Amino acid sequence: MTWVRIDNRLIHGQVIETWLPFTGARTIMVFNDDLAEDEMRQDIMSLAIPNGVDIQFLPLRSASSAWGAKSAKAGAKAAEGGEALILFATCQDARRAYESGLLFDLLNVGNLHFEPGKRQVCPHVALTNEDEGCLDFFTGKGVRLDFRCVPGDPTLVRSYK
């Protein structure tokens, strides 16, 4: 299963212990411009990744081509499937990737933590006006929004309005 998630902490316990087993993904693709240039943070984030899971840190501009290459490779080896866990730190990054051609029909809005000026929509998600506009963009494209923090949360997609 390919799973696209927004999580401002990117790789952490909930992702490794719950979303990775839930999706069965063997590849994690982290699209984040800062991280793509910071080898030290990449090394730290990679430490706890289980053996056999591949992790890639990529700049946003490569989202479409990297995903295309990954899908093509998986297509060639159909038995392996195209399972990947795709992570973005912000709504805006997810939107940039989508607009550049990395298309998906479901977006998991996992962790966007509260900061002053944000509106809390559920315990783990707080949105700015810009974030809301971004989520409106996705619903306008027919992308379903899933506000689960961990897979065991109720599957009901919460409204952010």
Add this chain to the structure above:
Amino acid sequence: MKKDSEDKRPVGVVVVTHTDYGAALLRAAECILGPASHAATISVDVSLPVEQTIDQLRQALKDVDQGAGALIMTDMFGGTPTNLSLSLLGERQVEVITGVNLPMLIKGLSARTLPLAQLAEDAKAAGLSGIVVAGQMLKSRTDKKAAGGERA
């Protein structure tokens, strides 16, 4: 069909520790995994009569055991919580694993449809592999990378 559903019954988990370490650990695990069912914690207060704690533990095991047995995780081999837990080994289908930490508890809670003995082994492995000297591990990876770079 009935057999299938019986096989999938989760193993119960009870964390038995000196004071409320176990309760805090379970809260931490639930923060990562979401709410856990059929899990309980026992705080062992050494100033209380031993029989009282054992009764609590017996009750907790009864509450969490769905027919697939229960895994008791204790904080320290040789400590009172472990010794009390071991005294119940013969009473029902129970395994005791010592030295509980967060990786062990997470594994214990997330792989509970495994048979009890297998779950105990996997929880032990997760607990052990969760202990790393992270700075050292990072340094050896960076060194390896640098060596690889020189060869290239």
